Amino acid sequence: MKAGLGKGAASGLIVPVAILLAWQALAWRAGTPLFPGPWQVALSIWKLWPVIVGQIGYTLMRAFAGFVVAAVLMIPLGILLGRLKTVGRLVEPMMDMLATLPPPAVVPIVMLFAGTGDIAKIVIIAYAAAVPLIMNTYEASKGLHVMANQVARSLRLTRLETMLHIDLPASLPMIATGLRLAIASALLVSVTSEMLLATNGIGVFIQRQQENFQIAGGLAAIAFISVIGLIINNLVFQLEKRWLFWHYRSSESHSDG
Amino acid sequence: MDIVLKVDGLTKSYGRGADAVRVLGGISFEVEQGEFVSVVGPSGCGKTTLLFAIAGLHSLTSGSVRLKGQPVTAPPKGVAVVFQDYSRSLFPWKNSRDNVAFGMARIGGRSAADKRAKAEAMLEAVGLGGFGDKYPWQLSGGMQQRVAIARALASESELLLLDEPLAAVDAQTRSDMQDLLLDIAIRFRQTCLLVTHDVDEAVYMADRVVVLTRRPTTVDHEIRIGLGKKRDQIATRENPVFLKARHDVMTSIRNFRAGAPANALA
Numbered sequence A: 001m002k003a004g005l006g007k008g009a010a011s012g013l014i015v016p017v018a019i020l021l022a023w024q025a026l027a028w029r030a031g032t033p034l035f036p037g038p039w040q041v042a043l044s045i046w047k048l049w050p051v052i053v054g055q056i057g058y059t060l061m062r063a064f065a066g067f068v069v070a071a072v073l074m075i076p077l078g079i080l081l082g083r084l085k086t087v088g089r090l091v092e093p094m095m096d097m098l099a100t101l102p103p104p105a106v107v108p109i110v111m112l113f114a115g116t117g118d119i120a121k122i123v124i125i126a127y128a129a130a131v132p133l134i135m136n137t138y139e140a141s142k143g144l145h146v147m148a149n150q151v152a153r154s155l156r157l158t159r160l161e162t163m164l165h166i167d168l169p170a171s172l173p174m175i176a177t178g179l180r181l182a183i184a185s186a187l188l189v190s191v192t193s194e195m196l197l198a199t200n201g202i203g204v205f206i207q208r209q210q211e212n213f214q215i216a217g218g219l220a221a222i223a224f225i226s227v228i229g230l231i232i233n234n235l236v237f238q239l240e241k242r243w244l245f246w247h248y249r250s251s252e253s254h255s256d257g
Numbered sequence B: 001m002d003i004v005l006k007v008d009g010l011t012k013s014y015g016r017g018a019d020a021v022r023v024l025g026g027i028s029f030e031v032e033q034g035e036f037v038s039v040v041g042p043s044g045c046g047k048t049t050l051l052f053a054i055a056g057l058h059s060l061t062s063g064s065v066r067l068k069g070q071p072v073t074a075p076p077k078g079v080a081v082v083f084q085d086y087s088r089s090l091f092p093w094k095n096s097r098d099n100v101a102f103g104m105a106r107i108g109g110r111s112a113a114d115k116r117a118k119a120e121a122m123l124e125a126v127g128l129g130g131f132g133d134k135y136p137w138q139l140s141g142g143m144q145q146r147v148a149i150a151r152a153l154a155s156e157s158e159l160l161l162l163d164e165p166l167a168a169v170d171a172q173t174r175s176d177m178q179d180l181l182l183d184i185a186i187r188f189r190q191t192c193l194l195v196t197h198d199v200d201e202a203v204y205m206a207d208r209v210v211v212l213t214r215r216p217t218t219v220d221h222e223i224r225i226g227l228g229k230k231r232d233q234i235a236t237r238e239n240p241v242f243l244k245a246r247h248d249v250m251t252s253i254r255n256f257r258a259g260a261p262a263n264a265l266a
Helices: A007-030 A038-083 A085-099 A103-114 A118-142 A146-154 A159-196 A202-211 A215-243 A245-255 B047-054 B096-102 B112-125 B141-154 B171-187 B199-205 B240-259
Strands: B003-014 B021-032 B036-040 B062-067 B079-082 B159-163 B191-196 B208-212 B219-224
Touching: A007 A038, A038 A085, A038 A118, A038 A159, A038 A202, A038 A215, A085 A118, A103 A118, A103 A159, A118 A159, A146 A159, A146 B079, A159 A202, A159 A215, A202 A215, A215 A245, B003 B047, B003 B191, B021 B047, B021 B062, B021 B191, B021 B219, B036 B047, B036 B199, B047 B159, B047 B191, B079 B141, B096 B112, B096 B141, B112 B141, B141 B171, B171 B191, B171 B199, B191 B199, B199 B240, B208 B240, B219 B240
Parallel strands: B036 B191, B036 B208, B079 B159, B159 B191
Antiparallel strands: B003 B021, B003 B062, B208 B219
């Protein structure tokens, strides 16, 4: 995903612009507020942005909280399970099973224990984000070469030091993939959970707009979410380039040897 | 002379019961302070298993390994290992300086700045002065192995274990690295135990060569190499003492290989 400049960026705009124009043309022909064109959506963004930003704030905060909970719990757990091979093998089938369970399916169970407030939503988000994190961290940690462990032992590192200074950085390239998937999941489930357990947030906003036939308003909110998703994705990409340069560079230098 | 390492009746078997395979069949030898000892044997005789047992990385089936009189059960303080596979033994997320400083992880009472300074000094000692900021993947194979050697030196060990450290580098780099290791052994008065399958290397490097049998492996005999500490890639290799020792070791190993059952050669 290279952010190309100049010619590449210009040609990348052709398709979206064409779609927007076609959409606008269709909206004009339809001539109903139930099928707003991009122009009406832009007007809605202009009119509604303070509300949307406020509501997205709730959504992002919960997504972030759930994501952090998942990362803090699942990365160390994944590393640990990768090390304790026997325990890892015992829980692996369970992880595979939970991985295929869609997060909205756990909503009723979570509601039973945590109600419908922020905590309940954060728990569901954390669950959704946990799945790609634990899977990727565990696979990475399990797959580490035995050599790394022998070096660690011969340097007389403690188990904790080994996990922190060797297993964790060595697993980082795969953990990064898990983190990216977890962020996407957290955002998705944050919005979905609001639609199911309605109080506030952008999910509720979109639902209300649509219930009141304010389709343009709903689309305005969706436009906001996608821009935010894009920004977060880019941010993660930049962080990855910064922290994992050694991984990309060393795999480059190995491939030509 | 002080005895640094005493290996006594060391055996190692894999598996249990009828399927058990005895790899090491009772190995005994000693290494004195300041000595450079090579261990050489026919292919598949378990040289690396032996070295890992001495390093405390593999458990023993029976017998004992003592470092300065203390029995070795886990990786002991005072033993550093240089592994064959440098590309896996160095950490690609650390530059050379930090990789070397990592060798001092268990040495107390030093500030981070002290460790960095010492790491630079060790890199200097292996001829990599000024390469502290380079990452392993920016260095050639020989240079990476030199970083690993610097890391082992930095841990101020009583005994340096070398597990075929030069098996993966090209021939010219190899002879340079042999001389580098010898130079370091003298300068740091480092006691070294080298495991190798290369008879010439074993004889060229060592004060004493321990020749192993085939499996289940025992010590066949030892030869003292009376060549003094100073070696030279051309002169030493033409010296009658070198040639005689080489002849002796080569002959033993060829006999073991010839007498080996087919499955032991695999």
